[in-house]
Amino acid sequence: MVSNIQKEKAEKFLKFHHDEEILVLLNSWDIGSSRLIEACGYKAIATTSMGMAASLGYPDCQVMQLPELIQIISGIVKAVQAPVTVDIEAGYGNNSDEIIESVKKIIATGIVGVNIEDSINLSPALIDETEFCERIAAIRALSDSLGFHLVINARTDAFYTSSASQKEKLSESIRRGNKYREAGADCIFVQPVWDKPSIATLVKEIHAPVNILFNPTIGDGVPPSIRELQDMGVARLSLGSSLMKATLALIKKAADEILNQGTSEILLEAMMPVAETTAAYKMAIGAGK
Numbered sequence: 001m002v003s004n005i006q007k008e009k010a011e012k013f014l015k016f017h018h019d020e021e022i023l024v025l026l027n028s029w030d031i032g033s034s035r036l037i038e039a040c041g042y043k044a045i046a047t048t049s050m051g052m053a054a055s056l057g058y059p060d061c062q063v064m065q066l067p068e069l070i071q072i073i074s075g076i077v078k079a080v081q082a083p084v085t086v087d088i089e090a091g092y093g094n095n096s097d098e099i100i101e102s103v104k105k106i107i108a109t110g111i112v113g114v115n116i117e118d119s120i121n122l123s124p125a126l127i128d129e130t131e132f133c134e135r136i137a138a139i140r141a142l143s144d145s146l147g148f149h150l151v152i153n154a155r156t157d158a159f160y161t162s163s164a165s166q167k168e169k170l171s172e173s174i175r176r177g178n179k180y181r182e183a184g185a186d187c188i189f190v191q192p193v194w195d196k197p198s199i200a201t202l203v204k205e206i207h208a209p210v211n212i213l214f215n216p217t218i219g220d221g222v223p224p225s226i227r228e229l230q231d232m233g234v235a236r237l238s239l240g241s242s243l244m245k246a247t248l249a250l251i252k253k254a255a256d257e258i259l260n261q262g263t264s265e266i267l268l269e270a271m272m273p274v275a276e277t278t279a280a281y282k283m284a285i286g287a288g289k
Helices: 004-017 030-038 049-055 065-077 096-107 130-145 166-185 196-205 226-232 242-259 266-270 275-287
Strands: 024-025 084-087 111-115 151-156 189-190 210-213 237-240
Touching: 004 130, 004 151, 030 065, 049 065, 049 242, 065 084, 065 096, 096 130, 111 130, 130 151, 130 166, 151 166, 166 189, 166 196, 189 237, 196 210, 196 226, 242 266
Parallel strands: 024 237, 084 111, 111 151, 151 189, 189 210, 210 237
Antiparallel strands: none
C-alpha cells in the first residue's frame, strides 16, 4: 500500500530532475546524517550503500543483508520530511523476480526512488544490457501497479569497471543509458567521469536526465564546479560515499594523533568553532520532528 504522501513525495522528487536548478544529493547513511543534511536545506535525501555498510562494519557490494538495509532506510524515512531515495546496488536479487520481491519490501518503507547499477561487485563484466533492461522494466511495472511513480536512477558502470578506451567507455555508457531510459529509468547515472568534454557528450547524447558523481578525487586537474555542471545540463549530482569516507578519515587521523602524539589538534580543528558544531547537532536532532 502506497500512501498519498509517498505518491506526492515521489512526484516532487521526479520534478527535481527536470528543474533548471541542478539536484544536489549529499548521500547519507543513517538517521543522524540524514537529518543534518535535510536541516542544512537539501531538497531530498539519498543514501550511500558504502556508507550504510560501513556503519554496520561491512564492506560495500551487498554484504549488508536486505533486512539490515530496510531497517536503516525505514528509520531515515520516518525521521525526515524530504523525499528519500535509496541505493539498492544491483537490486538484492539474482534475477528480476528476486529483485522485484526486494524492491516491494523497500518501497513499503516509504521511499520514493531507487538507484540500481549494472555491475555485480564492480566486476569488469557488466550485466547483459538486455537483462538489465528487463530488471528496470519489471521495477517500473511494479511501481505502476502500486499507483505511484518510483523514480529509477539507473547506474551504468562502464567507466568504472572497463579497461577499454575512453571513447569506447563513453560510447557504451551512452548506448546503455538510452536503453535503460527506454526500459523505464527516469535518470541515468554515469560514474566516475569528471572531464568536461565527456560530461557534455553524455548530457547531449543520453535522452534522459543525467546524474554525475561529484568527487574531486577522481580525474586530473580542477573539477568543474556545481554551477558549471548545471550550465552544462547535468540534472543530478551525487556525492556517493565521499561524506562517509571523509568522516572515517577524520576518525583515523584524530585517533592516530591522540594515540601517537598525545595531542588533539586535528579533532579541535574539525570541531571549531564549537558553537557551530553544537548548532549542527541541534539541527540534526531537531529535523524531522
